[in-house]
Amino acid sequence: MSTIDPRLSYQQPTRTHPLVVAMAIFMSGLFAIVLVLVLVTRGDGGSTPATPAEHVHATAAATPAEANPTPAATVVEPSHHTPAATAVADTHTPYPAELPPLVSGVKQVRLTLKDVDLQIAPGVTFHAWTFAGGAPGPVIHVRQGQKVHVELTNGGAIPHSIDFHAARIAPNLAFKDVKPGETFSFDFVANDPGVFMYHCGTPPVLAHIASGMYGAIVVDPKGGLQPKADRSYVLVGSEWYLNGDGKSQPASLDMEKARHMQPDFVTWNGFAAQYKTHPLPAEVGENVRFYVVAAGPSFDTAFHVVGTLLDRAWTDGDPHHVLTGAQTVEVPAGGGAIFDTHFDENGLYPFVSHSFASVDMGQVGLVNVGNVKGTMSH
Ligand code: CU
Ligand code: CU
Numbered sequence: 001m002s003t004i005d006p007r008l009s010y011q012q013p014t015r016t017h018p019l020v021v022a023m024a025i026f027m028s029g030l031f032a033i034v035l036v037l038v039l040v041t042r043g044d045g046g047s048t049p050a051t052p053a054e055h056v057h058a059t060a061a062a063t064p065a066e067a068n069p070t071p072a073a074t075v076v077e078p079s080h081h082t083p084a085a086t087a088v089a090d091t092h093t094p095y096p097a098e099l100p101p102l103v104s105g106v107k108q109v110r111l112t113l114k115d116v117d118l119q120i121a122p123g124v125t126f127h128a129w130t131f132a133g134g135a136p137g138p139v140i141h142v143r144q145g146q147k148v149h150v151e152l153t154n155g156g157a158i159p160h161s162i163d164f165h166a167a168r169i170a171p172n173l174a175f176k177d178v179k180p181g182e183t184f185s186f187d188f189v190a191n192d193p194g195v196f197m198y199h200c201g202t203p204p205v206l207a208h209i210a211s212g213m214y215g216a217i218v219v220d221p222k223g224g225l226q227p228k229a230d231r232s233y234v235l236v237g238s239e240w241y242l243n244g245d246g247k248s249q250p251a252s253l254d255m256e257k258a259r260h261m262q263p264d265f266v267t268w269n270g271f272a273a274q275y276k277t278h279p280l281p282a283e284v285g286e287n288v289r290f291y292v293v294a295a296g297p298s299f300d301t302a303f304h305v306v307g308t309l310l311d312r313a314w315t316d317g318d319p320h321h322v323l324t325g326a327q328t329v330e331v332p333a334g335g336g337a338i339f340d341t342h343f344d345e346n347g348l349y350p351f352v353s354h355s356f357a358s359v360d361m362g363q364v365g366l367v368n369v370g371n372v373k374g375t376m377s378h
Contacts, residue, residue, distance in 0.1 A: 128212035137215030194317025272362025296333035346370030
């Protein structure tokens with residue numbers, strides 16, 4: 001099985017006729033053969049510029065087809081390869097995946113809800129409802145037993161609310177609607193360790209989550225989760241359902257697509273394939289921890305890291321429920337899990353939902369182990 005290209009074949013949704021694709025593949029193959037012949041004839045094939053595949057530390061078993069992005073892959077990714085799309089992708093500032101530090105005392109969570117046009121993929125804008133100007137909302141990090149003070153100010157156009165899965169509290173009192181222009185606050189004590197979703201709970205919840213109102217809260221167990229992690233990343237999986245292409249003007253939510261679970265994009269932290277362009281760093285032998293939340297609104301996330309295994313998997317982040325040596329672990333929509341892994345050698349390691357429709361729609365990123373050069377797709 002190829003461990004390189006197909007997993008990374010995130011593409012902008014396009015509709016290309018199969019015949020056109022077949023012709024393009026044929027022509028590209030022909031071009032590649034001619035190119036190879038020319039290079040071999042010139043005798044400088046060995047000194048051509050490094051291809052991305054050369055940075056990937058392809059194993060000896062890898063065939064040329066596995067180790068090299070094929071021209072065909074380029075053919076079916078037209079929008080991804082245009083200079084404009086590349087420029088947008090390169091200037092996009094990725095959502096910070098690093099787990100923010102703990103603070104002492106009461107954790108203050110002050111959120112001003114805003115309606116904003118967000119970039120959700122290279123060159124694609126969506127009219128979002130957000131907790132604090134972005135989607136996901138900010139990552140909240142607390143310690144078991146810490147008090148959380150939540151203050152919502154509704155700067156949007158319609159009522160919103162906030163529902164914390166980490167809280168044991170009466171929803172009718174705490175998770176109630178806040179009207180535009182109003183501020184509402186409540187406290188809860190984060191007594192249950194884990195990684196949890198928070199989201200707007202105003203009906204229809206499907207529309208509010210699908211419009212960007214979701215985020216993650218990490219509750220460390222007393223004394224911290226053992227063993228210690230060398231690096232900690234937070235990944236929130238979610239889908240976008242667009243009523244247009246979002247290119248000439250921002251798209252808005254397509255409720256029918258959302259009802260039928262037919263997204264245009266599936267992402268880590270709100271932007272398609274952003275950690276493929278901006279990989280998350282790590283070093284060989286480190287204990288790398290992922291806090292994963294599947295925000296949905298409707299898709300589960302089958303968490304998998306290509307090229308390694310999950311040393312520990314804590315379902316819902318509960319320190320008592322640990323699975324070891326797992327390959328893929330399901331995080332249900334509305335759920336969370338914590339994963340530890342390590343890498344044995346330098347290279348680029350994709351992290352995905354192994355439900356591959358999601359990869360195709362953008363739920364793929366890379367861990368760059370050892371600061372190697374290149375990327376896996378270009
Ligand atoms: Cu809302
Ligand atoms: Cu919920």
